Amino acid sequence: MPKKSLPCPQKKLEEISQQYGTPFYLYSEKEIHHRATLLRKAFDCFTGFQEFFAIKATPTPKIMELFRDYGFGMDASSIAELVLCEKLGITGENIMFSSNGTKPEEFRKAQEMGAIINVDDISLLDNLSASGCSFPELICFRINPGNKKTGNTIIGNPVDAKFGITLDQVIPAYKKAKALGAKRFGIHTMTGSNILDEHYFPETTTLLTDIAKELKSELDIDLEFINIGGGFGIPYREEEEELNIENIAKNIQKIFINAFPEHQPKLFMEIGRWLTGPTGWLISKVVSRKDIYKKYVVLDSSMADLMRPGMYNAYHHISIANDEKKTEIVDVVGSLCENNDKFAIDRELPVSKQGDLVVIHDTGAHGRAMGFNYNGKLRAQEILLRTDGTTQRIRRPETLEDYFSTLIF
Numbered sequence: 001m002p003k004k005s006l007p008c009p010q011k012k013l014e015e016i017s018q019q020y021g022t023p024f025y026l027y028s029e030k031e032i033h034h035r036a037t038l039l040r041k042a043f044d045c046f047t048g049f050q051e052f053f054a055i056k057a058t059p060t061p062k063i064m065e066l067f068r069d070y071g072f073g074m075d076a077s078s079i080a081e082l083v084l085c086e087k088l089g090i091t092g093e094n095i096m097f098s099s100n101g102t103k104p105e106e107f108r109k110a111q112e113m114g115a116i117i118n119v120d121d122i123s124l125l126d127n128l129s130a131s132g133c134s135f136p137e138l139i140c141f142r143i144n145p146g147n148k149k150t151g152n153t154i155i156g157n158p159v160d161a162k163f164g165i166t167l168d169q170v171i172p173a174y175k176k177a178k179a180l181g182a183k184r185f186g187i188h189t190m191t192g193s194n195i196l197d198e199h200y201f202p203e204t205t206t207l208l209t210d211i212a213k214e215l216k217s218e219l220d221i222d223l224e225f226i227n228i229g230g231g232f233g234i235p236y237r238e239e240e241e242e243l244n245i246e247n248i249a250k251n252i253q254k255i256f257i258n259a260f261p262e263h264q265p266k267l268f269m270e271i272g273r274w275l276t277g278p279t280g281w282l283i284s285k286v287v288s289r290k291d292i293y294k295k296y297v298v299l300d301s302s303m304a305d306l307m308r309p310g311m312y313n314a315y316h317h318i319s320i321a322n323d324e325k326k327t328e329i330v331d332v333v334g335s336l337c338e339n340n341d342k343f344a345i346d347r348e349l350p351v352s353k354q355g356d357l358v359v360i361h362d363t364g365a366h367g368r369a370m371g372f373n374y375n376g377k378l379r380a381q382e383i384l385l386r387t388d389g390t391t392q393r394i395r396r397p398e399t400l401e402d403y404f405s406t407l408i409f
């Protein structure tokens, strides 16, 4: 089992911290390229395979640019994410627009950009028709398989999840879209996130290929693509293993060839976490140590920068960048006035002192992106560690001015 190491040698980390100040997110360009290459290689066996990077995981232009230059599309779910694409020159069917509770103006923006429209509910066809654009030629629905599939704590069990249409609604939904003028069709589902069971994804595929056959026999629809969503998990814990994505690709291919012996639809996915999670670290400094009923290591970041532990009880590995061999059991906490502002509880870590750098691992996805401003906390900057070893600030830290910019006195 691989030990999680620092993103770069300790001395270099100290230099970067001095140059930019803490806290900051650090991303490794080398690792991003590495994972993008692994994904592409594994799914090379499909013709027309396309990954749409889930923007919400890491909505930072420079990171998106790396994936754009890699030939990946983008999975957007809001106007802001569409505009991010627009600014990076990503348009047309390189964008999958998968939103829920979608308003007519959101559909309009997506349609103006030529994005693939993924509809979350039959009722939303009315908002789509009211967007002011003509009804899209290419349409896709998000399927919620209900009790045919299990989910997890991040997305919830499909039967309890707010997303998608039920299996019974599939035929009526596509029928209605056809009547409204749709001529090209795709299908989508996304039922779980951070899944480390490689069988999960072939199972998801079977679910969709079965529906595809039904759409063919009932409505004579030949699907252009099958989008199995995101959800590839990453080993947050040192004892967990990386997914074998080559096996996943091979097994999905078998299902495709079986289901469509003559002409296979394209395989799409919207991986977020798997691509950027392990390629980012939150670097903070120890502000103080506190010894009361328990021992606390207090950092200069807080759950406003990384809310996954507070929100989902998620585990993130933590390293202290010092040479200390002696360990202690501590809670690693931030400075928010919220008792769930804890990065780790009862964690055994090397004894740290004020000023030490603390590295929170696997925070590249759904990290900075989920940050918030509660308690007037300002969110951290983002730094890219380039392949050539140099660094670049790719997002500045928030300032008080940013915080006050919406206030009316």
Ligand SMILES: *Cc1c(COP(=O)(O)O)cnc(C)c1O
Residues within 6 Å of the ligand: 054, 056, 057, 075, 098, 190, 192, 193, 194, 229, 230, 231, 232, 270, 271, 272, 273, 274, 365
């Ligand atoms: C969040 C999300 C993704 C990405 O999920 P990961 O678990 O990060 O891979 C993909 N598609 C949709 C529709 C999402 O909401």
